[in-house]
Amino acid sequence: MRSYDVLIVGGGPAGSSAAWKLTRGGADVLVLDRERFPRLKLCAGWITPEVVRDLQIDIASYPHRFLTFSRLHVHLKGLHLRAPCVQHSIRRFEFDAWLLERSGAPVVQHNVHNIRVETGGYVIDDAFRCRYLIGAGGTRCPVYRTLFRELNPRMSELQVVALEHELEYEWKDPDCHLWFFDKGLPGYSWYVPKQNGWLNVGIGGMAERMKSRRRDIKDHWSIFTGMLGRSLAVGAVCEPAGYSYYLRGRADVVRRDNAFIAGDAA
Numbered sequence: 001m002r003s004y005d006v007l008i009v010g011g012g013p014a015g016s017s018a019a020w021k022l023t024r025g026g027a028d029v030l031v032l033d034r035e036r037f038p039r040l041k042l043c044a045g046w047i048t049p050e051v052v053r054d055l056q057i058d059i060a061s062y063p064h065r066f067l068t069f070s071r072l073h074v075h076l077k078g079l080h081l082r083a084p085c086v087q088h089s090i091r092r093f094e095f096d097a098w099l100l101e102r103s104g105a106p107v108v109q110h111n112v113h114n115i116r117v118e119t120g121g122y123v124i125d126d127a128f129r130c131r132y133l134i135g136a137g138g139t140r141c142p143v144y145r146t147l148f149r150e151l152n153p154r155m156s157e158l159q160v161v162a163l164e165h166e167l168e169y170e171w172k173d174p175d176c177h178l179w180f181f182d183k184g185l186p187g188y189s190w191y192v193p194k195q196n197g198w199l200n201v202g203i204g205g206m207a208e209r210m211k212s213r214r215r216d217i218k219d220h221w222s223i224f225t226g227m228l229g230r231s232l233a234v235g236a237v238c239e240p241a242g243y244s245y246y247l248r249g250r251a252d253v254v255r256r257d258n259a260f261i262a263g264d265a266a
């Protein structure tokens, strides 16, 4: 069995950021992720200047697609508001793999199933032992499930269902657009262009509210992509993939002994 100071479950932005900091501090870290990177992550890929600052990203030397938009369009109940901004888009497929590689931590492709607490640490699937354990496995993180679920139960009223598609498309409008509560959607939809002819479009809504209104997210998707096909994305063929996650509720406990949760796991 291999032993480490720190095992991190999940190599998305939360896991790779933890790995980056810990590795730079001299810790012996291993990242476990069930996927091989680069991996698909459903996400609009909008990042704020704060993300760029906190992750100390030198935009000039970032080797993948990076687009800065200087204007944000907000569509709300028939109103169209334009606001100047400095915001960015990346492709998560590229960004997450780059962050993980930059962390300098070794990564093993492994789907974590079983976590056992033992004196002085944790044992994962009888294959990896560590003193500190970080759960950064997203919404379905096994560290959250095993050690934190009862302390921080998910609140069903905060569950969001989302559909999105990232496609190669020669967009004409380089700005970002958001539509709030359009056609009864209890949430919002987006148009986020990426550098060099990529585009991300998607919608997300509160699951319980849609259910109570007997509306399916797919109905909203048809309305949304119909509107895009007549305006910002003429001729685009949008084939969505779905995901569900929880908005941030009260995460009262993010540390339990030497185990931690971060990112969507928290």
Ligand SMILES: Cc1cc2nc3c(=O)[nH]c(=O)nc-3n(C[C@H](O)[C@H](O)[C@H](O)COP(=O)(O)OP(=O)(O)OC[C@H]3O[C@@H](n4cnc5c(N)ncnc54)[C@H](O)[C@@H]3O)c2cc1C
Binding pocket: 009, 010, 011, 012, 013, 014, 015, 032, 033, 034, 035, 039, 041, 042, 043, 044, 045, 046, 047, 110, 111, 112, 113, 136, 137, 138, 139, 140, 141, 142, 162, 163, 164, 202, 204, 243, 244, 245, 262, 263, 264, 265
């Ligand atoms: C449709 C959609 C659009 C979004 N748009 C934006 C946006 O524009 N901007 C923004 O900032 N945020 C956006 N978000 C939110 C953002 O994607 C998440 O908050 C972010 O990815 C969380 O990062 P994370 O590292 O916690 O988890 P993740 O990025 O989900 O990474 C978790 C990792 O854990 C691994 N893992 C899971 N289970 C196991 C296991 N059992 N064993 C081993 N590995 C495991 C997974 O393979 C994955 O690589 C969006 C989310 C969705 C769903």
